[in-house]
Amino acid sequence: MTVFDVYLQQVINGLNLGAMYALLALGFTLVYGILELINFSHFNVFMVGSFVALYTLEAFGLSGQTVILAGLPLVGVLLVTFAVTMTVTGTIGVGIERFLLRRLRAVKGPAAMITTIGVSYILFNIVLLTVGADTHNFANPLPTVTWAIGGASLRLRDVLIWIVSAVLMIALTYFVQYTKIGKAMRATAQDPEAARMMGVEVDRVIMTAFFLGSALAGAGGLIFGLYYNFTSFLIGFTAGLRAFTAAVLGGIGNVPGAMLGGLLIGLVETIGSQIIGASWADVIIFAILVLVLVFRPAGLLGRIAPNKS
Amino acid sequence: MLQSAASLLGRPFAGIPADRRKGIGLIVLAAVMLLFPVFHNNDADIDSMANAMSYAMLALGLNIVVGFAGLLDLGYAAFFAIGAYFYGVFTSFQVMPLWHSYWAPLAAIGLVQKMNQGGPDLVHFTLSFWLALPLSALVAAFFGVLFGAPTLRLRGDYLAIVTLGFGEIVPIVARNVDSVTNGAAGLNGIQAPMIYGHSFGVSATPYYYVGIAMIALLIFISVRLRDSRIGRAWMAIREDEIAASAMGINLVRLKLLAFAIGAAFAGMTGVFFVAKLQTATPEMFGFPVSTMILVMVVFGGMGSVWGVVVGAFILQLLQSWFLQDLTQWVNAFGALIGVHWVQKVDLVQSIELIFGIILVVMMLFRRDGIIPAARKAPDLDFRAQHAEVKRGGFVGLDRIPRWEKRSGNALEVRGVEVRFGGLIALNKVDITVPAGGVVAVIGPNGSGKSTLFNVITGLVPASAGSIKFEGAELIGLAPHDILRKGVARTFQNIRLFPNLTVLENVLVGQHARLRSGPFSSVLRLPRTRVEEKRARDWVLDVIAMFGNRLTPRAAQTVTGLSYANRRRVEIARALASRPHILLLDEPTAGMNPAETLELAEQIKSLHELGLTILLIEHKLDVVTTLADTVIVLDHGDKIAEGKPEEVRRNEEVLTAYLGRAAKEAVMAEAQQAGAENVA
Ligand SMILES: Nc1ncnc2c1ncn2[C@@H]1O[C@H](COP(=O)(O)OP(=O)(O)OP(=O)(O)O)[C@@H](O)[C@H]1O
Numbered sequence: 005m006t007v008f009d010v011y012l013q014q015v016i017n018g019l020n021l022g023a024m025y026a027l028l029a030l031g032f033t034l035v036y037g038i039l040e041l042i043n044f045s046h047f048n049v050f051m052v053g054s055f056v057a058l059y060t061l062e063a064f065g066l067s068g069q070t071v072i073l074a075g076l077p078l079v080g081v082l083l084v085t086f087a088v089t090m091t092v093t094g095t096i097g098v099g100i101e102r103f104l105l106r107r108l109r110a111v112k113g114p115a116a117m118i119t120t121i122g123v124s125y126i127l128f129n130i131v132l133l134t135v136g137a138d139t140h141n142f143a144n145p146l147p148t149v150t151w152a153i154g155g156a157s158l159r160l161r162d163v164l165i166w167i168v169s170a171v172l173m174i175a176l177t178y179f180v181q182y183t184k185i186g187k188a189m190r191a192t193a194q195d196p197e198a199a200r201m202m203g204v205e206v207d208r209v210i211m212t213a214f215f216l217g218s219a220l221a222g223a224g225g226l227i228f229g230l231y232y233n234f235t236s237f238l239i240g241f242t243a244g245l246r247a248f249t250a251a252v253l254g255g256i257g258n259v260p261g262a263m264l265g266g267l268l269i270g271l272v273e274t275i276g277s278q279i280i281g282a283s284w285a286d287v288i289i290f291a292i293l294v295l296v297l298v299f300r301p302a303g304l305l306g307r308i309a310p311n312k313s
Numbered sequence: 314m315l316q317s318a319a320s321l322l323g324r325p326f327a328g329i330p331a332d333r334r335k336g337i338g339l340i341v342l343a344a345v346m347l348l349f350p351v352f353h354n355n356d357a358d359i360d361s362m363a364n365a366m367s368y369a370m371l372a373l374g375l376n377i378v379v380g381f382a383g384l385l386d387l388g389y390a391a392f393f394a395i396g397a398y399f400y401g402v403f404t405s406f407q408v409m410p411l412w413h414s415y416w417a418p419l420a421a422i423g424l425v426q427k428m429n430q431g432g433p434d435l436v437h438f439t440l441s442f443w444l445a446l447p448l449s450a451l452v453a454a455f456f457g458v459l460f461g462a463p464t465l466r467l468r469g470d471y472l473a474i475v476t477l478g479f480g481e482i483v484p485i486v487a488r489n490v491d492s493v494t495n496g497a498a499g500l501n502g503i504q505a506p507m508i509y510g511h512s513f514g515v516s517a518t519p520y521y522y523v524g525i526a527m528i529a530l531l532i533f534i535s536v537r538l539r540d541s542r543i544g545r546a547w548m549a550i551r552e553d554e555i556a557a558s559a560m561g562i563n564l565v566r567l568k569l570l571a572f573a574i575g576a577a578f579a580g581m582t583g584v585f586f587v588a589k590l591q592t593a594t595p596e597m598f599g600f601p602v603s604t605m606i607l608v609m610v611v612f613g614g615m616g617s618v619w620g621v622v623v624g625a626f627i628l629q630l631l632q633s634w635f636l637q638d639l640t641q642w643v644n645a646f647g648a649l650i651g652v653h654w655v656q657k658v659d660l661v662q663s664i665e666l667i668f669g670i671i672l673v674v675m676m677l678f679r680r681d682g683i684i685p686a687a688r689k690a691p692d693l694d695f696r697a698q699h700a701e702v703k704r705g706g707f708v709g710l711d712r713i714p715r716w717e718k719r720s721g722n723a724l725e726v727r728g729v730e731v732r733f734g735g736l737i738a739l740n741k742v743d744i745t746v747p748a749g750g751v752v753a754v755i756g757p758n759g760s761g762k763s764t765l766f767n768v769i770t771g772l773v774p775a776s777a778g779s780i781k782f783e784g785a786e787l788i789g790l791a792p793h794d795i796l797r798k799g800v801a802r803t804f805q806n807i808r809l810f811p812n813l814t815v816l817e818n819v820l821v822g823q824h825a826r827l828r829s830g831p832f833s834s835v836l837r838l839p840r841t842r843v844e845e846k847r848a849r850d851w852v853l854d855v856i857a858m859f860g861n862r863l864t865p866r867a868a869q870t871v872t873g874l875s876y877a878n879r880r881r882v883e884i885a886r887a888l889a890s891r892p893h894i895l896l897l898d899e900p901t902a903g904m905n906p907a908e909t910l911e912l913a914e915q916i917k918s919l920h921e922l923g924l925t926i927l928l929i930e931h932k933l934d935v936v937t938t939l940a941d942t943v944i945v946l947d948h949g950d951k952i953a954e955g956k957p958e959e960v961r962r963n964e965e966v967l968t969a970y971l972g973r974a975a976k977e978a979v980m981a982e983a984q985q986a987g988a989e990n991v992a
């Protein structure tokens with residue numbers, strides 16, 4: 005492999021990770037845009053999602069990388085798995101909002117954020133106590149077709165991951181831009197008080213944001229498994245922090261920003277690891293987080309929110 | 314419930330004065346703690362206690378950052394790690410540079426040893442534990458400032474995520490810099506403390522006693538800081554940053570101070586912890602540890618010194634003592650009812666799950682923790698509540714000294730422009746307030762009056778113009794510096810520090826006039842005592858200006874006060890800094906006519922004592938009685954200026970205020986009145 009091939013390969017890998025971070029970042033951004041709340045439970049909703057996906061695939065009789073599907077069966081299994089995973093994680097997200105965070109909405113200070121840390125911890129430990137600390141081999145029915153591009157290789161599963169992520173993101177953009185509840189969401193993000201007075205049902209909007217964000221996190225969890233071929237109770241924290249950085253980099257609260265930020269962070273991770281070593285990847289990413297927050301808190305695409313004083 | 318239980322317990326001791334009771338309680342507690350290893354000679358339990366002490370120390374440190382200053386730090390374990398590795402590296406055999414004669418002086422005082430392992434001579438660091446404690450505090454404090462400096466301008470939730478990032482970076486660095494830290498395997502052979510040539514050895518008891526001493530010291534420091542000028546400033550920042558800076562608190566300095574002191578606590582604890590364990594690995598300092606410390610603080614009560622100590626002990630001992638017993642009981646119960654999984658449950662494994670549940674439950678149902686920080690003052694009894702209102706005015710003001718007479722202009726605003734995006738909130742405005750004068754600013758809603766105050770006090774930037782106060786330029790100064798120069802203000806939408814008492818709120822106003830820093834606050838030097846006493850006396854005099862409206866309520870938190878009283882507290886807080894000019898933003902808003910009259914009288918009295926006043930007011934009768942000059946703003950423009958009665962007749966003002974039709978009505982009325990006069 006030439007140097008060029010190495011970097012091309014890292015770009016391909018980075019786009020996979022980037023797609024996953026983008027899906028996760030959207031969840032942070034949707035909730036933050038409306039509630040100005042950093043939702044730490046999102047980290048582990050993602051992790052739970054990858055286990056839900058794993059068990060759904062196993063319910064189809066798939067295990068490990070031995071059974072490979074193609075054609076209609078593959079599409080069917082994937083569709084069902086995405087649907088089940090996203091419904092389950094979306095419901096978890098709605099539950100967290102409805103039964104815990106809603107009671108704290110009027111409370112000033114860090115109470116809501118601390119609650120989400122607690123929920124994150126609870127999810128983490130429930131999974132740890134039930135499925136154990138082992139790394140789980142992820143069922144992966146995607147065909148192992150590979151194309152060579154020079155010395156780099158592009159796998160069919162990379163392309164599938166990009167297509168699925170792109171479809172989800174386009175669907176979300178359409179939803180936020182054109183549906184009634186999507187418009188209500190944007191209005192609430194801009195000015196909750198005014199939106200309420202204009203007849204927007206703020207509760208429903210917030211619940212929708214949690215559902216969508218958590219559902220996308222579930223999709224991200226499935227993609228994590230398909231990409232890495234494993235999952236574990238530990239995956240939420242690192243991926244979550246990187247995705248949060250992505251949301252901040254793109255401009256938190258900004259939907260296209262989260263997608264852009266996700267892709268960039270994915271590329272930074274793979275290319276940065278290539279240059280200075282994988283064990284330093286998180287240091288680079290946190291450095292980006294700090295620099296963006298300090299020098300350009302509005303991110304790449306966001307605008308500085310008016311100070312609500 | 315807790316309170317009533319405490320008062321029941323306290324009943325047999327009711328004859329003993331409260332201060333004494335506290336002292337006796339402390340002595341009993343100290344005796345029990347000191348004698349515990351003697352009566353309960355079980356090394357494992359003593360070790361658990363020593364571990365619990367480590368976490369209590371960490372909780373005390375985090376409490377300063379989160380509880381006092383309100384800065385949510387999710388990566389606090391980073392400082393714990395820094396202290397731990399500092400001691401580990403300088404006492405283990407990990408880092409051994411080549412020997413050179415310039416090491417000799419250090420060898421002479423016992424900090425290093427010359428070693429030979431069959432190659433060239435090497436240096437073995439042998440830093441004393443006792444020296445490492447203060448040094449690690451300094452090192453960790455340095456990193457506290459280093460991490461804090463770029464992040465403190467961020468909003469609270471961003472700060473949380475950035476500290477989380479730093480909290481992750483430190484263990485990553487520890488894992489990656491093998492040559493210094495031995496990577497993931499961690500440092501081994503860390504030296505145990507020595508005392509008079511004897512090593513602490515493997516018994517937990519000596520650590521237990523060192524732990525008690527350290528924890529006593531940290532509690533002492535925490536309590537002293539809490540009850541000082543520094544602690545008040547931290548709590549003011551926690552409650553309302555903007556009001557705190559407008560009251561003269563240097564936000565950056567005090568936040569960094571909180572970070573540094575919190576980090577110093579963790580650094581010392583790190584030394585203690587690894588000296589006891591004699592090993593340090595990156596896993597010991599990750600996010601779970603930061604979270605656990607946060608759980609302890611939240612559980613005990615954010616801001617409550619004794620609360621977080623108790624919280625840390627309960628949770629740590631729950632983990633090491635009770636969960637095992639509980640597991641056995643639950644398993645036995647499972648055997649009894651014949652349910653398989655209940656027989657198998659291991660509660661010790663689920664400690665982190667329990668922590669998560671504690672966080673959520675505390676946030677939902679008891680946000681103040683098991684021992685809340687706010688000491689609730691008794692409500693006023695019926696008589697005090699219904700006491701005849703003694704108004705302040707001249708009677709209450711006799712303890713307030715006259716202001717020095719000055720001549721010329723106190724405040725000169727020239728060509729000041731403020732923009733919010735495309736909106737011009739102030740358009741080249743000129744305003745002059747003569748020393749000793751009262752100037753009123755009026756204008757319709759959204760005309761830029763509050764913005765004028767904000768730009769004078771440094772809360773919003775001006776895009777053009779100059780603001781001179783007593784000859785000095787204010788533009789470009791931070792709000793706390795502007796207060797220092799003698800400009801104090803109130804806010805239209807009252808910005809008090811909700812969880813502080815009336816007295817504490819007003820004392821914050823004195824912040825800029827006091828000098829004691831962290832050291833003199835902890836040591837409570839005579840100078841500090843005198844200063845604090847004088848501040849309290851002065852603040853009580855200021856409060857007394859409002860007759861018996863505030864004085865009996867001085868020990869109550871301000872959230873419980875009536876609207877009018879909260880406005881009075883805010884005025885008192887501004888006056889406490891003994892400003893040269895007082896900026897009042899709609900001081901009588903929300904007051905009934907009698908209260909309005911009373912306050913107007915008090916403002917007038919202050920003016921007669923020589924205080925310069927700039928006032929925003931909607932009630933024209935108040936303006937007329939108080940002001941020498943009235944300035945009218947409309948859409949950011951100054952449209953009129955003059956004596957109250959002149960401005961009242963000004964056409965443009967009437968149009969701006971009332972619209973055309975109303976203006977015509979008023980003009981007609983005036984003409985009629987004129988006609989009647991002629992007749
Ligand atoms: N921080 C800010 N960001 C953006 N716009 C602001 C800000 N503060 C004030 N404004 C705008 O500036 C204009 C002037 O506001 P300001 O509060 O000074 O009015 P005001 O004369 O005090 O009105 P009121 O009588 O209602 O108190 C308003 O249009 C307001 O919306």
Ligand SMILES: [Mg+2]
Nearest residue numbers: 762763764805
């Ligand atoms: Mg105003």
